[in-house]
Amino acid sequence: MLDEIRGAFYIAKKDLKEYYFKPPTISWGIAFPLVFALAFLLRGWEKDWLAPGLLTLSLFFGSTSMSAASIVFERRMESFERLLLFPISYLGVAFGKALSSFFFGLLSSTATVAIIWLFLSISPHDMMLLMLCIVGSALQFSSMGILLSFAVKDPAQAMTIFNSIRFPMIFLSNIIIPVSKLPHYLAWVSLAIPLTYSVEAVRYALIGSYDIVPPQISIPVTFISFLAFLYLAEIMIKRTIP
Amino acid sequence: MDAIVVKNLTKYYDGFLAVDHISFSVKWGELFGFLGPNGAGKTTTVRMLCGLTRISEGDAYVAGYSPLRELKLVKKVIGLVPDVSNLYPELTCWENLIFAGEMYGIKKEELVNRAYELLKLFDLMDKKDSKFKQLSKGQKRKLTMAAALVHKPKILFLDEPTIGLDVRSRRAVWSMIRELNENGLTIFLTTHNIHEAFNLCERIMVINKGKIIAAGSPTELKRRFSGSEVLEVSFTGEISIEEISQIPGVIKASRSGGSFKLVVSDPISVIEELVGKARSRRISLNYVNLRGADAEEVFLKIIGEEHA
Numbered sequence: 001m002l003d004e005i006r007g008a009f010y011i012a013k014k015d016l017k018e019y020y021f022k023p024p025t026i027s028w029g030i031a032f033p034l035v036f037a038l039a040f041l042l043r044g045w046e047k048d049w050l051a052p053g054l055l056t057l058s059l060f061f062g063s064t065s066m067s068a069a070s071i072v073f074e075r076r077m078e079s080f081e082r083l084l085l086f087p088i089s090y091l092g093v094a095f096g097k098a099l100s101s102f103f104f105g106l107l108s109s110t111a112t113v114a115i116i117w118l119f120l121s122i123s124p125h126d127m128m129l130l131m132l133c134i135v136g137s138a139l140q141f142s143s144m145g146i147l148l149s150f151a152v153k154d155p156a157q158a159m160t161i162f163n164s165i166r167f168p169m170i171f172l173s174n175i176i177i178p179v180s181k182l183p184h185y186l187a188w189v190s191l192a193i194p195l196t197y198s199v200e201a202v203r204y205a206l207i208g209s210y211d212i213v214p215p216q217i218s219i220p221v222t223f224i225s226f227l228a229f230l231y232l233a234e235i236m237i238k239r240t241i242p
Numbered sequence: 243m244d245a246i247v248v249k250n251l252t253k254y255y256d257g258f259l260a261v262d263h264i265s266f267s268v269k270w271g272e273l274f275g276f277l278g279p280n281g282a283g284k285t286t287t288v289r290m291l292c293g294l295t296r297i298s299e300g301d302a303y304v305a306g307y308s309p310l311r312e313l314k315l316v317k318k319v320i321g322l323v324p325d326v327s328n329l330y331p332e333l334t335c336w337e338n339l340i341f342a343g344e345m346y347g348i349k350k351e352e353l354v355n356r357a358y359e360l361l362k363l364f365d366l367m368d369k370k371d372s373k374f375k376q377l378s379k380g381q382k383r384k385l386t387m388a389a390a391l392v393h394k395p396k397i398l399f400l401d402e403p404t405i406g407l408d409v410r411s412r413r414a415v416w417s418m419i420r421e422l423n424e425n426g427l428t429i430f431l432t433t434h435n436i437h438e439a440f441n442l443c444e445r446i447m448v449i450n451k452g453k454i455i456a457a458g459s460p461t462e463l464k465r466r467f468s469g470s471e472v473l474e475v476s477f478t479g480e481i482s483i484e485e486i487s488q489i490p491g492v493i494k495a496s497r498s499g500g501s502f503k504l505v506v507s508d509p510i511s512v513i514e515e516l517v518g519k520a521r522s523r524r525i526s527l528n529y530v531n532l533r534g535a536d537a538e539e540v541f542l543k544i545i546g547e548e549h550a
Contacts, residue, residue, distance in 0.1 A: 007345055018332045078324070079328040079330055084294060086345040086346065087346065242295050
C-alpha cells in the first residue's frame with residue numbers, strides 16, 4: 001500500500017516537471033479561468049454568486065487540463081506504457097496521474113483565489129471547510145480528467161473533445177445560472193453533473209449558503225465521485241492493454 | 243528453471259492469430275535472438291512476456307514468475323527497451339534515470355550512484371543535464387537502455403534496439419549489448435535484422451506468421467539453410483574447367499582470369515578432390531577462398547522454405 005502511494009507520488013512529481021509548461025496546461029489551465037474571471041468581474045456580476053463559481057471553475061479547468069496534457073501526450077509518444085512496466089498497480093498509476101492534476105489544479109486556482117480576495121473582498125464563511133471543499137473538488141476534477149483523457153483517441157482532437165464536455169457543464173452546474181432557476185428537466189441534468197456538487201460545496205464554505213444541494217451531500221459527493229472516477233480510470237487503463 | 247520458459251503462447255487480435263502456440267526457453271546468461279520479418283509476432287511475444295499485451299492462450303515463466311498470475315513480480319525483475327525511445331522529452335537524462343529508479347523503490351543514495359554508473363557506462367556523462375528531446379537518436383537509444391537497467395534487472399528485453407540508427411550508433415549499441423551480456427545479463431533481443439542477430443546472438447529463433455520456423459546457433463542456421471557456398475581457387479599449373487565441373491559437389495563452375503569460381507554444395511569434399519587432382523598433375527593450389535552464403539540469403543531461405 002505504502003509502495004503504491006509512493007509510486008503515485010513519484011508519477012505526480014514527474015508529471016509536474018514534464019507538463020507544467022505544456023501549452024494546453026498553461027492556456028486552458030491558468031489563462032482561461034483568469035480571463036473568464038476578469039470578464040465576469042468587469043461586467044459587474046453579483047460577487048457572492050460569482051466568487052464560488054469562479055473558484056470552482058479555475059479548479060475545474062486547472063485539474064482537467066493537466067490530465068489532458070499528461071495522458072494524451074504520453075499515449076501519443078508511447079511513454080504512457082513505461083508506467084505500466086513499473087511494479088505498481090493500474091490503480092496506482094491512475095492515482096499518480098490524478099495527483100499531478102490535483103496539485104496543478106490547486107496551483108492554478110491560487111490566481112483566482114487572489115482575485116476573489118483582492119477584488120471581491122470576500123472572506124470565507126468557514127476556512128477549514130473551504131480548504132476541504134477545494135481538496136475534494138480538485139481530486140474529483142483530476143480523476144474525471146484522467147477518465148476523459150482515455151476517451152480521446154486522436155490526440156490532435158483532445159482539447160476540442162475536452163471543451164465540448166467542459167463548456168456545457170459550466171452552463172448547467174450552478175456557476176452562471178442557479179439550478180433552482182433552470183427548467184425542471186435541466187435541473188435533473190444539472191444534478192447529474194459532478195461540477196454542480198463542487199460549486200455548491202465551495203459556495204457554502206465561501207459564503208455560507210447554497211442553491212439546492214446542502215453541504216452534507218455536496219461535500220461527500222466530491223470525494224465519492226473522486227473514488228468512482230479513479231476506479232473507472234483504472235478500468236480504462238486495463239482496457240488499453242490489447 | 244530457465245530464465246524464460248514459453249509454453250504454447252498464443253495471441254489473437256480480434257480473431258487474427260498473431261502468435262500461434264509457440265514454445266521455447268531461454269537459458270540464464272544467454273543472448274537470445276528472436277528473429278523475424280515485420281509483423282511476424284516478435285513484438286507481440288515480448289509484450290506478452292512483459293505484461294503489456296494479454297495472453298490469449300498458453301503460459302510463460304519469466305525468471306520463474308508467470309505474467310498471467312504474478313505480473314508485479316515479473317515487472318520487478320525485467321527491463322524492457324521498446325522499439326521506440328520513449329523516455330520523457332522534457333526531463334533531463336538525469337531526471338529520467340532518477341524517476342525510473344524511484345518507481346522501482348531504489349533508495350536515494352543507491353539510486354544516485356546507479357544513475358552516475360549508467361551515465362558513465364553509456365558514455366552520456368556530458369549529457370547528464372540535457373533534456374531527453376535534445377539528444378541524438380543514438381543517445382536516446384542508449385538512455386532508454388540505461389533507464390531499463392536502473393533497477394539491475396535479471397532479464398533485459400530489447401525490441402529492435404538499433405532500428406533507425408546510423409552505422410556508428412548501431413555499432414556502439416551492439417558493443418553495449420555484448421558488454422551487458424558478458425557481465426551475466428540474460429538478454430532477449432528481437433530484430434528483423436539478420437546481421438544483428440548473427441553478430442550478437444548465441445542462439446536464434448526465427449518466427450514468421452506467428453510460428454517458430456527455425457532455431458539454432460548462427461553457424462547451425464547458416465549450415466542448415468545456406469545450401470550452397472562459393473569457392474574460389476587457382477592453381478600453379480593448367481587444369482581444365484570441364485574436369486573441375488565433373489567433381490561431385492560442384493554445382494556450377496566458371497573461369498575468371500587464372501582462377502575458378504565454383505558454386506559448391508559440399509566444400510570440404512570438393513577441396514579434397516581439388517587437392518588430389520592438383521597432386522596427380524604435380525601442381526598445387528596457390529589460392530583458396532571459401533565464402534559462406536550471405537546472411538540475408540540464409541534468412542530469405544528460412545522464410546522462403548516456410549512459405550513453400
